[in-house]
Amino acid sequence: MSSRLDGRIALVTGASSGIGEAAALALAEAGAKVAIAARRRDRLEVLAKKLEALGAEPTVLVADLASEAEAQRIVAETEAHYGRLDILVNNAGVMYLEPVEQADLGRWRHMLELNVLSLIASTQAALPGMRARRDGHVVNISSTAGRVANPNAAAYSATKFGVVAFSEALRREVYQHNIRVTVIEPGVVETELRDHIGHAEVKANLNAWADSMRQLQGRDVADAIVFCVSRPPHVNINEVLMRPTDQE
Ligand code: NDP
Numbered sequence: 543m544s545s546r547l548d549g550r551i552a553l554v555t556g557a558s559s560g561i562g563e564a565a566a567l568a569l570a571e572a573g574a575k576v577a578i579a580a581r582r583r584d585r586l587e588v589l590a591k592k593l594e595a596l597g598a599e600p601t602v603l604v605a606d607l608a609s610e611a612e613a614q615r616i617v618a619e620t621e622a623h624y625g626r627l628d629i630l631v632n633n634a635g636v637m638y639l640e641p642v643e644q645a646d647l648g649r650w651r652h653m654l655e656l657n658v659l660s661l662i663a664s665t666q667a668a669l670p671g672m673r674a675r676r677d678g679h680v681v682n683i684s685s686t687a688g689r690v691a692n693p694n695a696a697a698y699s700a701t702k703f704g705v706v707a708f709s710e711a712l713r714r715e716v717y718q719h720n721i722r723v724t725v726i727e728p729g730v731v732e733t734e735l736r737d738h739i740g741h742a743e744v745k746a747n748l749n750a751w752a753d754s755m756r757q758l759q760g761r762d763v764a765d766a767i768v769f770c771v772s773r774p775p776h777v778n779i780n781e782v783l784m785r786p787t788d789q790e
Pocket of ligand 1: 556560562580581606634635656730733734
C-alpha cells in the first residue's frame with residue numbers, strides 16, 4: 543500500500559521527547575524513513591524501536607546540537623546513510639524564561655545557539671543536496687512567542703522571532719531551486735519544555751496558565767508538519783500559526 547511520504551527521507555532534531563518525538567512517529571506512519579537526533583540516547587532508542595515497527599528504518603544520531611558542528615554532522619550522517627535528505631525538521635529547542643535584569647547570559651547564549659544558530663547550521667548543511675536534486679523541505683519550529691513578545695520571554699522570543707525571519711528569508715533564497723520552507727508557530731503544547739525553566743515564580747505562573755487550558759499535544763503539531771510536507775510539489779505552506787482553542 544502506498545502512502546503519502548513513501549520513500550521520503552526525514553531528519554527530526556529534538557526527537558527524544560515532545561513535538562519531535564511525535565513528529566518522527568507521524569512521519570513514519572505516513573511512510574517516511576526517519577533519522578532522529580537529540581542528546582538522550584536512551585529515549586531515542588526507545589523511539590527507534592517504535593519507528594522500526596512502522597518500517598521507518600530509523601537512524602539514531604546522538605548529538606548536542608548547541609554545537610553547530612554537530613548540527614552539520616547529523617545532516618551529513620543522514621545523507622551518508624540514506625543517500626539523501628528530503629525533509630529536515632528543525633525542532634530541537636529550549637525555553638529559558640526569566641526577567642532580563644535577572645537573566646543568566648550563559649544560559650541565554652546556549653538558548654540562542656541551540657534555537658537559532660544550530661537550526662541555521664543544519665539547514666545550511668542540507669541545502670547543497672536539496673539544491674542538487676531540486677527537491678527538499680525545511681520545517682522550522684518557531685512558536686507563538688515568535689509572533690508575540692511577552693515579559694520574561696525576551697530572549698526566547700528573540701530566538702523564535704529569529705526563526706520566523708530566517709525561515710522567510712531562506713524561502714525567498716531557495717524557492718527557485720524547488721526547495722520548500724515552512725515555519726510552524728505553536729501555542730502551548732504539553733511537553734517537557736517548561737521543566738527547564740529555572741525561575742521558580744515564572745515557571746509556576748506559566749504552568750498554572752497552561753494547566754488552565756486544554757493544551758495542544760505533540761501529535762497536534764506533528765499532524766500539521768505531516769500535512770505541510772505531504773502537499774503536492776507545487777504547494778508550499780509557508781507558515782502555520784496554531785494555538786489551543788482555549789489560548790487567548
Ligand atoms: P521538549 O523539551 O519535550 O523537547 C525538546 C527537544 O529538544 C528534546 O528532544 C531535547 O532532547 C532536544 N534538545 C534540547 N537541547 C538539546 C541539545 N543541546 N542538543 C540536542 N537536542 C536538544 O519540548 P518541545 O517538544 O515542546 O519542544 C520542541 C520545540 O517546540 C522547541 O523548539 C520549542 O521551542 C518549540 N515549541 C514548544 C512549545 C510548547 O509549548 N511546548 C510551543 C511552541 C514551540 P535532549 O534533551 O535529549 O537533547
